Amino acid sequence: MTCIVRLIAASLRFLRRGRKRSCRIVTLLVLAASAHAVAELPGKAEESALLGSAMLALKFSDGRAGIIAPQLHSKVDIHVTGPIARVRVAQTFSNPSNAWAEAVYTFPLPPDSAVDQLQMHIGERIISGEIQEREVAQKNYQKARQAGQQAALVAQHRPNIFSTNIANIPPGEELTVVLEYQQQVIRRGSRYSLHYPMSITPRYTPRHHLATGQVTGDIPLTELSIAPAAVNTNATEIWLDLQAGFELEELESRYYFVSKTRVDDSHWQLRLDPQTHSANADFVVEWQGRELAVPQAHVFSQRFAGQEYALLQVMPPQVELEQYSQPRDIVYVIDTSGSMGGESLRQAKRALLWAIERLDENDRFNIIEFNSEAWSLFDTEREASGSNVARARRFVKGLEARGGTEMRKALDLALCGVCADNDSGGRLRQVLFLTDGAISNEAPLFAVIKARLGNSRLFTVGIGSAPNHYFMRKAAEMGRGTFVHIGKISEVEEKITQLFDRIDTPVMNDIELQLRGENIDISPALIPDLYSGEALVVAIRADDLPQQITLKGQRQGESWQQVLSLATASPRGGIRVAWARKKIESILDERGMSRDNESRQALRQQVVDIALDHHLVTPFTSLVAVDKTPLRPTAEGLKNHAIKNNLPKGTQFGLARTATAMDVFIWTGRGMLLLGLCFIWLSRLCKRKQNALLDVC
Amino acid sequence: MLSNDSGGVVKSRRGWRAVWLKYLGFALLLVGASLWMKGGYIYLKAELGQYLINRAWQQSQLTGSVNKAWFWADTWPIARLEIPSQGITQIVLAGDSGQALAFGPGHTSASAQPGADGVVLISGHRDTHFRFLQFLQEDEEIILQNWEGQHTVYRVSSRQVVDEDVLITNNNNARSLMLVTCWPFDSSAPNPRHRFIVYAQAVDEFF
Numbered sequence: 001m002t003c004i005v006r007l008i009a010a011s012l013r014f015l016r017r018g019r020k021r022s023c024r025i026v027t028l029l030v031l032a033a034s035a036h037a038v039a040e041l042p043g044k045a046e047e048s049a050l051l052g053s054a055m056l057a058l059k060f061s062d063g064r065a066g067i068i069a070p071q072l073h074s075k076v077d078i079h080v081t082g083p084i085a086r087v088r089v090a091q092t093f094s095n096p097s098n099a100w101a102e103a104v105y106t107f108p109l110p111p112d113s114a115v116d117q118l119q120m121h122i123g124e125r126i127i128s129g130e131i132q133e134r135e136v137a138q139k140n141y142q143k144a145r146q147a148g149q150q151a152a153l154v155a156q157h158r159p160n161i162f163s164t165n166i167a168n169i170p171p172g173e174e175l176t177v178v179l180e181y182q183q184q185v186i187r188r189g190s191r192y193s194l195h196y197p198m199s200i201t202p203r204y205t206p207r208h209h210l211a212t213g214q215v216t217g218d219i220p221l222t223e224l225s226i227a228p229a230a231v232n233t234n235a236t237e238i239w240l241d242l243q244a245g246f247e248l249e250e251l252e253s254r255y256y257f258v259s260k261t262r263v264d265d266s267h268w269q270l271r272l273d274p275q276t277h278s279a280n281a282d283f284v285v286e287w288q289g290r291e292l293a294v295p296q297a298h299v300f301s302q303r304f305a306g307q308e309y310a311l312l313q314v315m316p317p318q319v320e321l322e323q324y325s326q327p328r329d330i331v332y333v334i335d336t337s338g339s340m341g342g343e344s345l346r347q348a349k350r351a352l353l354w355a356i357e358r359l360d361e362n363d364r365f366n367i368i369e370f371n372s373e374a375w376s377l378f379d380t381e382r383e384a385s386g387s388n389v390a391r392a393r394r395f396v397k398g399l400e401a402r403g404g405t406e407m408r409k410a411l412d413l414a415l416c417g418v419c420a421d422n423d424s425g426g427r428l429r430q431v432l433f434l435t436d437g438a439i440s441n442e443a444p445l446f447a448v449i450k451a452r453l454g455n456s457r458l459f460t461v462g463i464g465s466a467p468n469h470y471f472m473r474k475a476a477e478m479g480r481g482t483f484v485h486i487g488k489i490s491e492v493e494e495k496i497t498q499l500f501d502r503i504d505t506p507v508m509n510d511i512e513l514q515l516r517g518e519n520i521d522i523s524p525a526l527i528p529d530l531y532s533g534e535a536l537v538v539a540i541r542a543d544d545l546p547q548q549i550t551l552k553g554q555r556q557g558e559s560w561q562q563v564l565s566l567a568t569a570s571p572r573g574g575i576r577v578a579w580a581r582k583k584i585e586s587i588l589d590e591r592g593m594s595r596d597n598e599s600r601q602a603l604r605q606q607v608v609d610i611a612l613d614h615h616l617v618t619p620f621t622s623l624v625a626v627d628k629t630p631l632r633p634t635a636e637g638l639k640n641h642a643i644k645n646n647l648p649k650g651t652q653f654g655l656a657r658t659a660t661a662m663d664v665f666i667w668t669g670r671g672m673l674l675l676g677l678c679f680i681w682l683s684r685l686c687k688r689k690q691n692a693l694l695d696v697c
Numbered sequence: 698m699l700s701n702d703s704g705g706v707v708k709s710r711r712g713w714r715a716v717w718l719k720y721l722g723f724a725l726l727l728v729g730a731s732l733w734m735k736g737g738y739i740y741l742k743a744e745l746g747q748y749l750i751n752r753a754w755q756q757s758q759l760t761g762s763v764n765k766a767w768f769w770a771d772t773w774p775i776a777r778l779e780i781p782s783q784g785i786t787q788i789v790l791a792g793d794s795g796q797a798l799a800f801g802p803g804h805t806s807a808s809a810q811p812g813a814d815g816v817v818l819i820s821g822h823r824d825t826h827f828r829f830l831q832f833l834q835e836d837e838e839i840i841l842q843n844w845e846g847q848h849t850v851y852r853v854s855s856r857q858v859v860d861e862d863v864l865i866t867n868n869n870n871a872r873s874l875m876l877v878t879c880w881p882f883d884s885s886a887p888n889p890r891h892r893f894i895v896y897a898q899a900v901d902e903f904f
Contacts, residue, residue, distance in 0.1 A: 338813075341806040372845060400791065402775060402844060403810060655861060655892050656793035656803060656820035658878045662739040663824060663885035669733025672725045679722030686715035 073274070076196060078240040083185050083298050083313045083537075084574050085194055087113070093166055094174035101169045102145065108197035110183045111160040111470035114581035116615045117180035118623035120152045120166075129154065129625035131615045133608060137622035141165060150627040152177045156617050158440070159470040159585075160197070179623070182577045187313060188502075189533035190294040192244070195485075196283040197469070198236060238272035238283055246293040254284040255487055281487065297564060301545065302575035305613070308545040309576045310566060314536045316508050316553070327362040328428040329381045331414050331456075334399065335435035335463075337371040341401035343489070344464035348434045350492045351461060352396050355432065358500055359384035364427075367392055370410035371403035405439050408448055415452040415479075429456040430503060431479070437468030443592040445471075449478045457481040457529070459503055461496075474589075480529050502532040508560065511536065511553040519543045523582035539579035580614040588619070739799070743825035746800030750774050750788045758846065772797040775804050776811040777842040778819065783829050789841075793820045802826050802876075811843040812902065813872070820877040823893075827878035830895055839874060839897050847904055849874075851897035858891050872899035 077088040095101040109115070118129025129152065132140065137153060144151035145167035153165040154177075169175045186193050238258075242251070247265040257276060261269040272283065298313040332355060334348055352367070359365055364381035365388075368374055377395050382388050414431045437460075439445070449458060458479020460472040463486055476483040484499045486492055511527040520542045530536055536551070551562045584607050591603040604620055611621040746766070753766040754774040765773045776789040789811070793803035802821035809815025821827030839851045851874040858880050873896065880893035 338806070338810045400773060401806065402791065404813070655818075655859075655877050656798060656805065657795065657888060658798065658820050658822050658827065658892065659887055659889055660739050660799075660822050660824045661885070661887035662736045664887060665732045665736030665739070667736075667885065669729045669731070669736060672729025673733065674729075676722045676725030676727075676729055679718045679725060681722075683715040683718035683722060686718065687712070 074236040076238045080242045082245045085183050088180045090178045092174055092176045095169040103166045106163040108160055109162055113181040113183045114577050115181040115617040118154050118625050119178040120625040121176040127625045127627050129623035131621055134620050134622045137624040141624050144626040152625045155622040156619050182574050187535040190289045193286040235274035237274040240270040242268045247290040248287050249290045250288040252286055255281045299569040300572050300575050301569040304576040308542050309579045310540045311575045311578050312538045330365045331431045333368045333410050333414050333433045336369050336399050336401050337405040339438040344436055345401045347489050348463045349396055351496050354493055354496045356392050368413050372406055374409035374413050411448045415456055431456050431458045434461045436464040437471040442471050446478050482531055507532055508553040508555050514550040515546050517542045517546045524586050539582045541579050580610050742799050750801055754788045779840040782837045785829055798822055811841050812847045812849045817874045823879035830878050831882045833895055849899050850901040852900045853897045855896045857894045861890050861892055
């Protein structure tokens with residue numbers, strides 16, 4: 001209070017000297033704002049305790065955390081020839097500390113990738129990796145690690161998550177590990193796409209499953225470390241050489257800016273600059289062939305170790321959509337778990353609203369929401385009448401993200417198996433599943449889909465910048481539907497329209513291959529239905545491939561067949577790898593569903609045999625490279641570092657703004673009130689003019 | 698004459714100044730009152746918000762579905778924070794945006810869900826809901842009740858002042874709770890550069 005009185009006296013003195021009034025007000029504001037005392041820091045001990053804690057990594061802008069970890073630089077070369085992509089990933093680990101280091105890097109790869117090469121570059125020397133059974137490889141790696149030799153190990157933890165271990169990186173030096181894999185390009189009509197994942201979405205593991213050990217991956221996924229996405233620690237440079245085999249009409253990179261170079265009409269080169277991006281969304285390239293330039297079928301073959309392999313990619317003739325329309329029952333399932341929070345849920349809601357708009361009046365629909373529980377909008381599928389659609393729209397708009405991802409409950413609700421069979425009446429029953437697939441108990445869910453599918457078809461829509469592709473694609477395959485990925489909100493309408501066009505009617509079902517010959521293996525054994533724009537992809541192994549293959553199927557209720565000649569197939573490498581990868585995948589699916597220990601063991605052995613023959617990394621085999629010359633003096637210790645993955649877009653968290661201007665407002669307000677009162681009082685004094693005490697007037 | 702003249706000049710100047718003083722006084726009164734009310738509004742919003750939100754929370758406990766405190770709210774109650782030693786019971790809102798924090802402490806949606814594995818991050822305003830944070834001592838217990846009715850008991854393990862631009866890495870190996878507010882507590886700067894963090898570890902849970 002005395003402060004304010006003094007202020008008034010001071011301001012009166014200013015007034016007498018004829019200074020500007022605004023000057024006084026500013027002074028007052030400043031003084032009032034700083035009138036509060038300065039507080040002191042709490043104890044320093046806690047600060048260091050928190051920083052040193054293993055549960056919490058705090059990164060300070062001024063680098064106070066000071067944790068020295070190996071840096072990683074990845075260089076990716078992708079060669080696409082026709083439907084196959086060969087990818088070479090060079091990971092350079094540098095060790096900025098002054099101690100010997102071991103680096104552990106866990107990273108995603110496409111779900112259908114077949115890792116078959118590992119090289120370790122030490123100076124001028126290159127040491128190639130060998131494929132070994134997982135336990136043996138692990139033992140060899142550990143032995144080399146203890147002995148101070150440089151060694152690298154590549155292992156698979158889930159179908160799309162791999163890890164590299166590198167032992168004995170000298171202080172202040174770097175080590176490069178190159179791994180190679182093969183994957184298939186995805187074809188939709190005359191549009192092709194390739195994706196290279198750059199980040200991992202943290203997975204949800206139901207708690208009771210953790211207890212019983214049902215999660216099949218051998219490292220708990222929850223341990224995958226994640227660094228603040230704001231810091232681009234893991235720079236990735238991508239170089240893509242695209243030989244499509246036909247004239248291109250369009251070529252685009254979806255989420256990153258790339259520089260393009262044209263070699264000729266069908267041959268382009270793309271480059272992603274590591275300086276210009278943070279690896280927090282998948283790298284997706286799409287290209288489209290000029291009409292009529294794209295062949296209807298690609299057929300390739302290869303001879304390897306006395307056996308013949310072939311890869312077919314066939315595009316059946318498309319259906320005119322207007323000619324054929326069937327009433328449908330559509331069930332939309334939307335994931336509202338905590339992991340969908342923010343951008344992902346906004347995309348999913350937009351997609352769902354768009355999908356509801358597209359419903360035909362003959363269609364019936366229902367919406368199921370799930371997180372830790374699952375519940376539906378209507379008790380059963382209802383007509384897409386105006387009021388029902390309006391109700392659905394309100395329901396969707398009110399959805400919020402929270403809780404866990406108990407997908408099983410949603411699947412139980414959506415796929416009612418028997419009930420769907422009772423009530424088909426010539427209607428198609430389609431289930432549209434919108435999720436980021438942030439789960440790690442895939443196998444039991446696949447079993448549910450298989451058991452309860454009935455005559456329904458399951459379509460998965462992957463949401464967010466890094467969804468679990470393996471789960472989505474596999475679930476759609478088991479559900480005899482398709483999978484589509486929506487990576488950003490601006491492509492929601494386009495992708496949903498595409499999906500609807502595609503699923504309006506199956507182009508072909510009950511597909512089978514007929515070929516004569518001995519000892520023939522076709523993968524996948526069960527060929528899925530084909531929807532509009534989808535290509536049939538089959539890999540074949542035989543002792544002796546026949547001259548031709550007959551392809552049979554049902555097209556709009558009529559039988560259809562096509563004869564493909566294998567004699568003219570173009571020979572090339574990598575076909576056996578494509579077959580082995582598909583074969584291993586189907587054996588693993590079978591194994592995942594099997595409860596009998598003996599048959600599981602037998603299936604495991606089959607996988608190991610194929611993997612060793614074809615030099616592939618699988619859940620049961622790993623690649624290991626060991627330099628025979630010991631480098632590290634064994635007396636010096638080895639430090640273990642985990643390299644952090646960048647968090648997907650939209651999930652990093654900083655601190656909120658937690659102060660209001662409440663005190664400033666209240667105190668300045670009070671001050672000004674008092675001052676105002678004083679001025680009014682003074683003006684009254686002046687008017688009375690007989691005041692002799694104050695000379696201000 | 699001279700004295701009269703000079704007297705008139707003095708008088709008119711005095712009158713002019715008196716009028717100006719009056720207007721200035723009223724203007725200051727007006728501005729002061731509105732500023733004061735603005736500050737009071739923040740306080741009122743915080744208090745009344747908690748009351749309405751508390752009702753919505755109880756309703757969602759009964760019905761098991763999301764209940765917004767008022768129909769145009771862009772946030773909703775997600776958990777209940779109780780600190781018996783401080784006599785504090787507050788409802789935590791979803792999201793840590795300014796709109797949410799005006800009405801109650803907010804849960805950062807990118808952090809772990811209340812009661813789940815990982816770091817649960819809850820922020821509150823230094824001036825209103827989380828003013829009590831300065832009195833919270835180590836080993837005091839915090840009970841967080843989530844939307845499914847699960848209570849998790851956390852024990853305060855440390856307190857710390859950090860820069861405002863730190864980034865928190867979620868770690869799923871431990872269950873912990875972080876309460877965050879602005880620091881220093883008795884400053885009135887509206888956007889300070891430091892945050893005060895109370896870090897607590899889960900010790901127990903019950904339904």
